[in-house]
Amino acid sequence: MSEAYNPKTIEKKWQDIWAEEKAFSAPNDYTRPKFYALVEFPYPSGQGLHVGHPRPYTALDIVSRKRRMQGYNVLFPMGWDAFGLPTENYAIKNKIHPRIVTENNVHRFKTQLQSLGYSFDWDREVNTTDPGYYKWTQWIFLKLFKAGLAYKSEMPINWCTSCKVGLANEEVVNGVCERCGSPVVRRVKSQWMLKITAYADKLIDDLDTVDYITPVKVSQKNWIGRSYGAEVDFQLAGTEDKLTVFTTRPDTLFGATYMVVSPEHPYIDKYKDSINNYEEVLAYRDAAARKSDFERTELAKDKTGVEIKGLKAINPVNGNEIPIWVSDYVLMSYGTGAIMAVPAHDERDWEFAKKFGLPIVEVVAGGNVDEAAFTDVATGKLVNSGFLNGLDVADAKKAITEWLAEKGLGHSKKNFKLRDWVFSRQRYWGEPIPIIKCPKCGFVPVPEEELPLMLPEVENYMPTDNGESPLAHMRDWVETTCPCCGSKAERETDTMPQWAGSSWYFLRYLDPHNNDALASKEALNYWMPVDWYNGGMEHTTLHLLYSRFWHKFLYDQGVVPCPEPYQKRTSHGMILGENGEKMSKSRGNVINPDDIVSEFGADTLRTYEMFIGAFNLAASWSQDGVKGCRRFLDRVWGLSSMLVNGDAYTADMETKMHQTIKKVSSDFESMKYNTAIAALMSLLNDFYKKGSINKAEFKTFLTLLNPVAPHITEELWQEAGFEGRLYQATWPEYDEAKTIEKTVEVAVQVNGKIRGYIQIAPDADKDTAIAAGKEAVKDRLTGTIVKEVYVPGRLVNIVQK
């Protein structure tokens, strides 16, 4: 073969052949060992594919191709997470229906992904905007509703004062609207909520049963934020009411010298007649409400507050009457919205007490509470605390909690930072929430047999002036009758957030055309759980947590066979621009994958993105690096002109062949793609040095490289006249014994410094090695030998005085 390597023709050729032969379809052959590899399906944006997409996709494509050659039935699917705001905004701006925008974008993305030669099973493609798909998204919502896990609640939302529309958090940048730059304020609206907090404990505890990379587990745990403590009741002096607080330090109760309530605490209104400075308190509350998130962050270090005069609380443990303050450092959304302040042992309380001259009483000895709050729970001993004196913190916690329970003044309690999931969007391009609002029956689910509740075709999908969903315009869609009592009723006009469709998509791949269930029992039992899921760290506390929640719910409902959806979760680093900054249009450092494919070929792009650096770390793009990978493939192409006969590895190559098979096999599994490719480059260099490669060696080399560069290897396989298709070949085996060199160079050190080398068998015994080593450095052995170290195959170290 004398023609030069031309990826343009061979890549198209093999993509067509693979499609025609259905090379990568995952048959429902439930007798074979299965492997379910999953990558996050993309949001088909108008920008087209980003060079960031191929990094994770190629990585799991490599693993999938390898596993197929190892005999697994591999499911590696792809689909489209196509509902969402950018499409809707683009549609509004350009006056094109979002459905059309989505179709166009999906077409472009699919063409781009296909040009990269991924071994996706395209027969299982899913699209979240397809009614046949969102039928089941709505079905799951109804299950949640019927189980009491979907409810409506007044929630503050982000409201753009200029666009007059509710915004997602992601659309608010530094307190202003991302699109128009106008200030964003909080506005209370009735929203659908999902009770993810009901699964808070399971979402933490079951992390022990899955194989996720540590940063993901840590982030999820911190995000859920479970903490153990106690709720304690403080009597409001002169009333029948109690002010309840949550604390993780009930042991410090004797040191509680005042209390603080959040500005939104209901007692401010309830006791306004008893509050002497109500006007002042109200002014503080209004000021706090006006603060934007940005200001709250900025002012976090400087505590503000107002004493509520006329109300006092009684410390239950010593009967002291203590003042109550209001301050925005106490959040209504966590615990009870009120705290007991122990300035001696809490930094925030200490700061507040110092500023307002409140008493600081030390109850845990070990620090200097005049200087700083003492928060060390490991070493302190209780003082000034009556019956707790002398105990350490852990014992004191236990003792006081028991005491509180006995007296009916409190009880142990655990709390979470996790909040319920705001599930409503006042937008058009999302799944309609299948609920009917009946004046008599309340919220009534749309009957299951009426699903999917189709998103109506509308002329005008612009947001309304009053913040209602555009669907509210559609009176003939909105007005309906109650399925329960038959009276006039209205449909819910909110739609679901983008996270809905992506919370269960991995289930639909199993059986994407099933109209009777989200997937058949057989398919679920065979394929679940996902064996390996790779995705971005940015989804750790949103998509990944949401989908685990839905899956756990579906498990409790008997819909899915396993409590966790993903057995293993890994994550890739970002690809940055050549200047080391995040790629963006404004920075002018965006690389378009299409350009790389047309100039260098898909195999080069795949190889480069895998060679760029450690998979889990961010990496900067380098056009020279791309060229280097193309040069590597050119040299691979050149191997065919060195091809000689031979059905077994030649003697001088045998060790290296077995070593490379071993290294590439394990590196692919541990995501060390860069070193796997380096090993293949090194092997290639050896063939060049030698000037020949035999057929056995060529077969192995092509097979090892195939997962990374599938087109060129398949072409060379065919050109060399090897049997069948390379994608159907068997992954090569290595013989551990044959990975070991006959002799190796072993460094000889004297007192830890290298002074010579010996050639010796790697498994030589210690006496032989030490003797040879001493001989090699005999001129330097002038002192008394105190130690002789021998690491087979590595080094000899003679330690002398």
Next chain:
RNA sequence: GCGGGUGUGGCGGAAUGGCAGACGCAUCAGACUCAAAAUCUGACGGGGGUGACUUCGUGAGGGUUCGAGUCCCUCCACCCGCACCA
């Protein structure tokens, strides 16, 4: 402030506690060429030496060890999250 991550040649990066810098890029030299490109071959951390060699060197400083990029302690810088969660 808290949590997670990262610091190694000119650059991207390799190194189960055991020869630091594999592999690639850039650069330089040689071969080929009228020439250039491409390709092939070789050199390529700093200092010293004609040289075989020698010495220093993995963000900084300590420590453990025969031996530390790797383990421990104290710091520093940068990146990414979270942000008063009682």
